[in-house]
Amino acid sequence: MKRGRILIVTQMYPSGSTGTSVKTLYTIRFLAKEGFIIDICCPHYHKMVKIPLTISGVTIYPFEKQTIGKFSFAYLLRAWKSLFSWKPFRAAKLYDRVIDTTIQALRTQHRYDYIFFDGFSTIQYTKMLDESHIYIDDEDITDLMWQRTLTTPNYLLRIFYAIEWMKCLLYERIFFRRVKEIWAISPNTKKRLQTLSNAKTSLMPTIVPSHQNVFHNQSKHIIFSGLLSWQENVVGLKWFLANCWDTIHASLPDTHLYITGQMADQDFAQYIKMFPHVTLLGFIPNLTSVYNRCALAIAPIFTNAGIKVKILTYLSFGLPVVANAEATWGMTSTDGIILSEKNQFTDSIIHLLADQNLRTSLSKKGKNNMTLHHSEKSLRTFFTQRGILV
Template sequence: MISDRFPLPEKSGADIRTMNLARYFASLGPIDIAYLSNLHSGSVHAEGAEEDFEKDDIFSGKYRLQKLEYPSSLRGRFGISVRGFPYPVREYSKASMEKLFSLIESGGYDYVLVRYLRNTGGFFGLSQIAKRKVIIDIDDVLTHSLYDTLFAPTNNALRMLFRTINKVLLAYYQTRCVTVFGACLVCSEKDKSDLWGERASESTFVVPNTLGTRAPGELRMESGFNRRHVLLFIGALHYQPNVSGLLWFLESVYPRYRNVYPDAVLLVVGRCPLPEVIEVCDRTQGVELHPDVPDVIKYYRDCRAVIVPLLEGSGTRLKVLEAALLDRPIISTKKGVEGLDVVSGVHFLEFDDGPSFCEAYRTLSDEATYDALVTRAENVVLEKYSHSTLSTSMSKVVSYIDFKSSEFSSLFSRSHAPAG
């Protein structure tokens, strides 16, 4: 497994998905990990986190990698893009690339799982046999609504031109990955369509997000119906789609909600808040920012409903799955639940502005409606986003890799057989 960071302890959606995939492969045999950043992600850890870390550490071998710094000049950025590394794909250092090639080509691995397209730099140089073993978990499709969030806003014509060219190169790079490597994973049918269109490649598989080690019903949660008007926003506060959605909600939706419910509170919980998040939370009445908390359960207990005000992004939202299993209704934009098999008014309540949010929230004043939303959301998560669903999906991927590898090995052997 090749990952941005060592995914323990599981403090984010990215880490949860990484560990879910790792646990699947660990059920097949020993698994090693090559990672880019420090062991512990996040700055605050729960009491006993070290013990949990040791208990959950399933990796047999660990290898630390480095990438080259991304060029600061526009010329340098354009140069690496046309050389085959469109942003955000970056080159590994020479030592790390040599280590990776040595491990992949001679490490005896049956499968090589790469988390994120951006970590595949240089992999086209692998042998044909090795490339057949590579599974790329694309996760977020970067060439659609997420693309603009990769960059800071600019009016510079040259920078805008570079970003346009880079997007074309990134789309081409993405297509090469789908056609060259053994398999590619996405989180939803929507992402599969965005990635490949109607002519979906047989090597592209939907592997939905599932929750981590916390099992349904593991924590007793009292109904939130009688809670005061407390909303919960939860997510990484340095991830641009979360930041943009939260700022939009605070500026365009929350003031109207506070006018209707003057005692309302919004709990904003997440890792690594950007300065603009801290500033807007500080100056907005009725907002509490709780950064880098060791456990989010307290905040679910304190809230009446969970909001997902996303306007961009891809994948499936682990925060929606978690809220469903912790007995809190979800009020979301359409984008916030995109990729999940849920229906507005059945599993969640949809909004797109201040009035529609207040109208959605008012429906929660009926206890039967509140309880029904919670129950139906939990049921759909248990049915379609369970660990067994992930295992079934990944079994298809592994079977496909095995078949194609065997097929390729047979062709290779015949082509190198001595003439009769």
Template sequence: MKILAISSRIPSSGKKGDQVVSFFRLMHLARSNTVVLVCFGDITKAEDREAKQALEALGIVVHFVLWKPFVALAHLLKAIFNPLMPFQCALFQSGKFKRRVNTLRIGFKPDALYCVMVRVFPNIAQNKSRVFVDMVDSMGLNFSRRVSMAKGLKRWLLDLECRRVCRFERNVALQATQSFVVSKIDQKSIGIDKVHAIPLGIDMQQFNKNRGNPKPGPVIAFTGNMGYQPNIDAVQWFIQNCWPQIKSLIPEVQLIIAGSNPHPSVLTFGKHDSAIKVTGRVPSVAAILNTASVAIAPMQSGSGMQFKILEAMACATPTVTTSLGLGDISATPGKDIMVADSSPDFIQAVLSLLASTQLSAAIGDSGMEYVRNHHSWEAINEQFVEICGIS
């Protein structure tokens, strides 16, 4: 079968959530199908070139379209007067992208289109082929949770985008042959029968128990894209509500915040407290997790399923999250993972793991087994191709 994939970002096993999901989907599809990808990318950037080479090594043909900020701004301004167009999607509208897709439709003659997230869907709106949309998360649910935390003008703007996004992703789900999210909670939020929930997978070769030389003293780790608002909210909540008491009881404790694009507010925490280290992008998230005593994911907003939680569990690092962070992960609280929503409970969960090597090892090892048994990319992608009817 011939498959034409389109994405706003180049799929990559070491990048953001949608890029990781699409990388492993395409790797699976390329085994038995001919796959061509069109995505925004810049061949002059080393990280884009490396990601392109990794896909080409799998037999995938990659076409880059350069994302131009002035073009994006023009579409963004037009979207102000179009209540049906989310600003998220306007940013990735591109005449050049559409033309490249249409040229490949004529020359390549794909049997199906695989669309990564709804952001690029306007570029294939007139398509009559089978279309499979990997929404990954419900952006509508994500925005609705962020609206509840915002105030003033920011709340008004988020609410405006939330209403647009909710309407748009439902329309996409109705138009697509099948759509996919990583959580039943997101599936229910969209509320369309053709949306299927398939959980995230984890690369077990990359994320595994490998303690090596752990850092001296207790280390708490938070990992993730630190330019992403739900991650910023989570770190701010923990530092404001939990960190002072934990540090007062364990003065030698360290907090590592590892992830690309750290927001200025996150960088400020590291400048004001020498026990907090904001690393920015790191060569290996697994290495950070394997040196940590405890991983935290105190999510207060966001949607979907959290890679950061599954990655920490895969490394046998005992993990503490909130009910919102746990979401649709079917791990057992108190056995595979610790779950706490109030700051006193979250503090107690972290302290109990730091205080007891026996409890820490039990939670860590049980969490690792859970991920191995439930989040294999191979098994998850078999579900995907079966629903799509692709060999």
């Protein structure tokens, strides 16, 4: 049954190999299954994993681009031209004239019922207010710039992030006037975004696929997953290795930490090698093959401007999670998660590894959490309430 046609403009190829692309991929799959014809316009970055999208009714127009570098002062110097734009650096750097032209050509060729601008940098492709325009928030970049301003040790980068924060506010004020609806990723983001324009602002559930529970209640191993060029992941992992791992390894010498994720640079890979029983696996297409060896997952993320898909993914596989409170911001429920302060993080992990019954209980609670709040059912309710599904 054909329901209509949707154009989705997104920030990267929706392979499902990063947190934000997981949300995009499974939203596309859901809508295609419901009978929508979908066209997708997106860049693909050379060094990132590209899993070809083969979904009936979906046509993708990918454009090859150079990979975004890890945020650093050196990277900013290499990309200095983008610093002089009135747009935020992230938006200016990701703009592509070919994508812009393709979007306009597709709009001329087809009548779209809805046009989704999926991610902060994509709303610059809007030309004017249109009833079909919907902005999907995948991370509150403006809030992220402010948090980085407050927490980054390098003072030059702090100045850069403060300027970026102001640019982001201006960028949002201009482009949010051109969308009919805004779908926020978290309650905090919704509260902020609904003050910026007349667009109707709603909280969109983030869904992840349901997996078989692979939780290994006899294991003592730990997993961390994430994009390893993303600053907050690198900072959190380095903190964990420097402050927690030696004590965990001394208490439980057979315990291993496995790290999955793409885009780790050579310096970070060498840093990881300094720690015993810590293994960097890189990108793993089938997470079951690693997660089924593990007793729990960790999320030491101290800056969060949305919702951490890594935590949803852990819980969807039945893995208990140890996380700090900031890492769970945006979640409706923290069932399946032990919330821990920095000074208790090590003890929380050791305690959980020693208590098989607690791990089993958390595993069940986490799976139920995903069913209630991050499943296809919650997305169906959302689209029905918007009038997109009837």
